[in-house]
Amino acid sequence: MIEVRNLTKAFPDGTLALNDVNVTIPDGDFVAVIGLSGAGKSTFLRCLNRLVDPTSGSILVGGQDVAPLSGRKLQLYRRTVGFVFQQFNLVTRLSVLDNVLHGRLGYHSTFSGMLGLYTEDDYARARDAIRLVGLSEKEDTRVSSLSGGQQQRVAIARAIAQDPQLMLADEPMASLDPRLSDVILGLLRGYNEEKGVSVLINIHVLEHARRYCKNFLAFNRGRLVASGPIADLTSELETEIYAGSLDAL
Amino acid sequence: MTTPLGARYTNARALGVAGVLAALTVVLAVLALGLGAVATPAAQVWAALWGGGDDLTRQLVLDLRLPRVGVSLLCGAMFAASGAMMQGVIRNPLASPDIIGVGAGAGLAATVFLLAWPAAPPGGLPWAALAGAWGGFGLVLLLSREWRGAGGLHPVRLALVGVAVAAALGAVQQLVLVRAPDGLGSALTFLTGTVYGADAGRLLSVLPWALVLLPAALLLSRTLDVLNLGEDLATGLGTRVGPARLLSLGVGVALAGAAVTGAGILGFVGLLAPHLARLLVGAKHGRMLPVSMLLGALLVLAADTLGRALLPPLEVPAGIFTTLVGAPYFLYLLKRTA
Numbered sequence: 001m002i003e004v005r006n007l008t009k010a011f012p013d014g015t016l017a018l019n020d021v022n023v024t025i026p027d028g029d030f031v032a033v034i035g036l037s038g039a040g041k042s043t044f045l046r047c048l049n050r051l052v053d054p055t056s057g058s059i060l061v062g063g064q065d066v067a068p069l070s071g072r073k074l075q076l077y078r079r080t081v082g083f084v085f086q087q088f089n090l091v092t093r094l095s096v097l098d099n100v101l102h103g104r105l106g107y108h109s110t111f112s113g114m115l116g117l118y119t120e121d122d123y124a125r126a127r128d129a130i131r132l133v134g135l136s137e138k139e140d141t142r143v144s145s146l147s148g149g150q151q152q153r154v155a156i157a158r159a160i161a162q163d164p165q166l167m168l169a170d171e172p173m174a175s176l177d178p179r180l181s182d183v184i185l186g187l188l189r190g191y192n193e194e195k196g197v198s199v200l201i202n203i204h205v206l207e208h209a210r211r212y213c214k215n216f217l218a219f220n221r222g223r224l225v226a227s228g229p230i231a232d233l234t235s236e237l238e239t240e241i242y243a244g245s246l247d248a249l
Numbered sequence: 250m251t252t253p254l255g256a257r258y259t260n261a262r263a264l265g266v267a268g269v270l271a272a273l274t275v276v277l278a279v280l281a282l283g284l285g286a287v288a289t290p291a292a293q294v295w296a297a298l299w300g301g302g303d304d305l306t307r308q309l310v311l312d313l314r315l316p317r318v319g320v321s322l323l324c325g326a327m328f329a330a331s332g333a334m335m336q337g338v339i340r341n342p343l344a345s346p347d348i349i350g351v352g353a354g355a356g357l358a359a360t361v362f363l364l365a366w367p368a369a370p371p372g373g374l375p376w377a378a379l380a381g382a383w384g385g386f387g388l389v390l391l392l393s394r395e396w397r398g399a400g401g402l403h404p405v406r407l408a409l410v411g412v413a414v415a416a417a418l419g420a421v422q423q424l425v426l427v428r429a430p431d432g433l434g435s436a437l438t439f440l441t442g443t444v445y446g447a448d449a450g451r452l453l454s455v456l457p458w459a460l461v462l463l464p465a466a467l468l469l470s471r472t473l474d475v476l477n478l479g480e481d482l483a484t485g486l487g488t489r490v491g492p493a494r495l496l497s498l499g500v501g502v503a504l505a506g507a508a509v510t511g512a513g514i515l516g517f518v519g520l521l522a523p524h525l526a527r528l529l530v531g532a533k534h535g536r537m538l539p540v541s542m543l544l545g546a547l548l549v550l551a552a553d554t555l556g557r558a559l560l561p562p563l564e565v566p567a568g569i570f571t572t573l574v575g576a577p578y579f580l581y582l583l584k585r586t587a
Binding site: 051089117 | 469471475477478482483486487489493527531532
């Protein structure tokens, strides 16, 4: 379970990217995070894995408040949170397997020697993850020769290889052909159902959210303005969520 | 991007490439040891290296020519390793010690040190160069306003500032040399990029640095792989980016500083060798770093040997050849990055 209490993030220029956000996300949830660009979706996800330091508030993940973590404890927490980036963030000159193995890096010292970093267990987990995203036959292929959709699947496999307690995806389909969205969302949903790991996705296309997600969180100028089962996301509510932001533009 | 030569990057391939490069280096070194006013056949050079041959040949080969070849190899390897590490840490294909102010800072500091303190013990020079290397690099970081490193270093801005700072520091160095007393100034011209006149003393002052820093670079290869993932991802995966970056940069800067005291600023070796190595064996630092070092060593030795063989008894500085090859490549990279 994730409990976010009074979460606020102020940037140095005074912008409130997140303004007193309160939300509880049960285990195994599949959540669409919606709102206009700049509404705070991305900052919200990045606070959850602490790529962004919250200004105030608490974030309880599995009973542990991760907001004040630093140093070694923060590293140990981060490795248990999978993150899928919009731009994949893969090393395109390396093979699929090498990239997915990076998901295991948090389990080793950053200063390990030049040989033999990964264990047999790491390889097994990486190969499992690659199988899960259906790329087993591409294991040794260089990522640069894969299509965009395949590259995002590699990135998802890398996050899965982390063996995360929480999976975050920041607009994972935004740089892909729209037709590939079903593949990506289907993979994440399948993983969510099989392992019971909560998944939060920043999503632009509401139609996708409706088809795949259980619940939604709607942000508008840093505030959580609506949340609940995806079925409650009526077109009236939708207009409300987006209209307020449009006025502000 | 397709894989060059249609091959996959494997450990076996890296070993093969490294083997070929090492063999080439040995052959070229033997040839270079035979080159000079008194030409020595390769067989005699080989014999002298293993303690045979007559006294004159041994003296010629071991005492006079070997230091120069040794300095070429070590400094080439160190520049190459330095460039490879900086490209990895800064994640900037244009990074190289001579481009981002490290070499120029080291060169200026070494020049001032030698002129201000001619009687200094030879071991002091690399330390002065090291301080200068950090000074030059620090200046570039400050001017590109990326000193906190919080948002990662901006590739093109860093390179541009680096080029400007390197040019300015180089000009100051030239000025100091011009103003220096006769003789002393010309004795320091090696700092502008040549191994001419490298003697046993210079070899011995560079050697300990190479013996510590080159293995240190190899030990950091896994760390460099991690840094290559970029700040967001590396941090998100739970690795310690800050200390890893600092340590890697420290070794990279020290490599360049020490190399400058041996051979001056050999232009573009730190840029060329790592790029070539990546083409040959891929981007993994565990394979790419050793191959870079071999390529750098080979490159500088080849440049120096060519410079000696081309117009005897005139000697063309090695830095001229490396720059002639490197500058167009830098322009090509600039075009591709922009």
